[in-house]
C-alpha cells in the first residue's frame with residue numbers, strides 16, 4: 001500500500017495576479033512558489049506510482065492533507081504553532097518532537113486507515129488487475145510504503 005496526500009496542485013498553483021480592479025498581492029512570490037510546486041513533478045510522481053502499483057497486491061490510497069502538518073502524531077492536538085519551521089515540529093501540547101515532514105507522513109499513513117481507495121469509488125469500480133485475490137493458501141499481506149512529499 002502506498003499512501004499519498006491528495007494534493008490539489010491545480011489549486012495550489014493558481015495565479016495570484018488578480019484583476020485590474022483588485023490586483024493580487026505578492027504576485028511575483030506566488031509565481032516563484034508555483035514554479036517550485038510544478039518543478040517537483042508531484043503529478044508525474046503519482047502517475048509513476050500508479051503505473052508501478054499495477055503489480056498484484058499493490059494499492060494507492062489518497063488522504064485529505066488538511067492539517068496533517070499541524071497535527072501532533074502522538075497526542076493528535078492540532079496547532080499551527082507546533083510547526084516551528086519547514087523542518088521542525090514541536091508539539092505545543094505534549095512536547096513531542098519530530099521532523100515536520102515525518103510527523104505529517106505518520107499522520108497521513110494513520111489517516112489511510114479511514115481513506116477510500118484511490119483506484120475506485122468505495123471499491124465498486126475497482127479493477128480486478130489492481131486488487132487480485134491472494135494466491136490460494138496464502139494470506140494477503142500488503143507491503144507498506146511511506147511516501148512523504150515535502151510541503152512548501
Ligand SMILES: [Zn+2]
Nearest residue numbers: 072075091094
Ligand atoms: Zn502532542
